[in-house]
Amino acid sequence: MLDMRNTNNLPSSERESERKDDCNRDCAEMKYLPSFGRKRARGLSETQKNNLVHLYKTYGIEISEKKVSLETLFNTSFEKIFVEVGFGHGEHLIQNAIQNPKIGFIGCEPFENGVAATLKEIQVNNLQNVRIYKGDARLLLEKFPKGTIDRVYVLFPDPWHKKRHHKRRILSAEFIDNLRKNRTKELVVATDCKEYMESVLENLRQLKIPAPNDIETLSQKPDWFLSTRYEQKALSKGSKCYYLKIDLR
Ligand SMILES: C[S@@+](CC[C@H](N)C(=O)[O-])C[C@H]1O[C@@H](n2cnc3c(N)ncnc32)[C@H](O)[C@@H]1O
DSSP: OOOOOOOTTSOHHHHHHHHHHHHHHHHHHTTSOOOSSOSOOSOOOHHHHHIIIIIHHHHBOOOOSSOOOHHHHOSSOOSEEEEEEOOTTSHHHHHHHHHOTTEEEEEEOOOHHHHHHHHHHHHHTTOSSEEEEOSOHHHHHTTSOTTOOSEEEEESOOOOOSGGGGGGOSOOHHHHHHHHHTTOOEEEEEESOHHHHHHHHHHHHHTTOOOOSOGGGGGSOOTTOOOOHHHHHHHHTTOOOEEEEEEOO
């Protein structure tokens, strides 16, 4: 994969190690059909590039063949572990982490501009309960020992509207089944794409996981739901949003 980033401002050893990291990550990601669009917008600033290297060393997750252990990720233990898949610019992840210091949060996002902005917010707010994976969440989720994750959020996932692109949707029956097999307790989904939410409900039924029959009951925003950037965009356009919390046990 062509890497358009300018890393010339980094010392050559860091440039080389970053190149190897990217290479490993890109090869690993070929395991799944991408469920995301672009990985970076043009024009990452020098500060963003530096955050991606230096702050990622503190708050970032690197994966290898081994399982990911929470003890090595965080210096402390937490009451629960929540994972957010596709946190975008991190508004929901950061807000959730600030409000719940006893919960450990793991955010996954391949879009580097969003990762850079979120790393900065973690540092500014001195959050000790957040770690970030800059890549495909599916590669990280399969690395957790069974029963590690209490809740997975997938909020306003890329809708892939065209029928021939539906196979790119992250909330496939296989993805949900893998969460369940890994004993993830809860799944939280929100979207403004009604047809996508219908397909999620259908996948749940196929997996024999109890799911609501009337999608309209999901358009009432629950009081526990923290806002996201895409939710705000959808609501400001007058679109209806759908919210679902499912017990996978
Ligand atoms: C439409 S945006 C929504 C961002 C944010 N959740 C919000 O509501 O504002 C969807 C995000 O999911 C990310 N994404 C898609 N597939 C992903 C995957 N397999 N792992 C992690 N993130 C993913 C995309 O890069 C994108 O930033």
